[in-house]
Amino acid sequence: MFKRLLPLLxxxxxxxxxxxxxxxxxxxxxxxxxxxxxxxxxxxxxxxLLIVNTASYCGFTPQFKGLEALYSQYKDKGLVILxxxxxxxxxxxxxxxxxxDICFTKYKVKFPMFEKxxxxxxxxxxxxxxxxxxxxxxxxxxxxxxxxxxxDGKVIELFSSKTTPESDELQSAIEKAL
Numbered sequence: 001m002f003k004r005l006l007p008l009l010x011x012x013x014x015x016x017x018x019x020x021x022x023x024x025x026x027x028x029x030x031x032x033x034x035x036x037x038x039x040x041x042x043x044x045x046x047x048x049l050l051i052v053n054t055a056s057y058c059g060f061t062p063q064f065k066g067l068e069a070l071y072s073q074y075k076d077k078g079l080v081i082l083x084x085x086x087x088x089x090x091x092x093x094x095x096x097x098x099x100x101d102i103c104f105t106k107y108k109v110k111f112p113m114f115e116k117x118x119x120x121x122x123x124x125x126x127x128x129x130x131x132x133x134x135x136x137x138x139x140x141x142x143x144x145x146x147x148x149x150x151x152d153g154k155v156i157e158l159f160s161s162k163t164t165p166e167s168d169e170l171q172s173a174i175e176k177a178l
Contacts, residue, residue, distance in 0.1 A: 021045060022153020024134065027127050032085065032113040033100035040082075040127075046151050048074075048177045050081045051131065053119040055091040055143035056102040063144050064107035066165030070174070071111040077178045078151070081111035084128075086119045089143050119145075131155055146170065150177050 021041035028037050050070070055061060071081045085092050085099050093099045096116065103109040117125040119140045124132070131147045132139045134155035138147075146159040148170075156177055163170050 023130050024153045030115040033096040044080055047080045048078050049149040051147040052083050053086045053140050053145055054083045056093045056099050058091040058143040060144040060161045068109050070165045083113040085116040088118055088120050148173055
């Protein structure tokens with residue numbers, strides 16, 4: 001019950017955000033398989049972000065390995081990857097413990113992973129609505145879509161699932177954003 005109330009409590013906490021916090025970060029999100037929450041503005045303001053909608057049972061799930069390599073390569077330069085599991089494409093585990101095991105045990109993910117949420121449609125999480133709006137209506141059409149967000153909190157570019165973490169296109173955009 002408490003986990004269901006967290007998104008509502010996060011909305012109530014919005015006035016606590018500084019007026020200079022970018023809209024993309026004016027959220028409190030719960031860590032994956034945890035009761036601990038993170039104020040995204042406090043934790044990630046001024047960082048370059050790669051925000052990814054993930055899924056545990058997708059053909060693109062092995063991208064976790066490449067995302068972790070990107071994170072390891074660029075984290076000291078200011079890149080943070082934020083993973084948000086989503087079942088919008090019917091390929092996410094039914095419970096967060098299984099999702100966490102796949103992320104943290106199977107793929108050894110160290111970048112921040114958060115609660116499962118909706119990334120498209122009428123039920124889309126408010127953060128994903130803002131990301132889509134800033135990406136000129138770019139809504140994830142599948143798992144592992146990647147929003148590159150600049151230090152100013154604005155979406156720089158949206159990359160599809162087919163753009164792998166190892167791609168020159170993505171790495172070049174990250175390096176330019178850093």
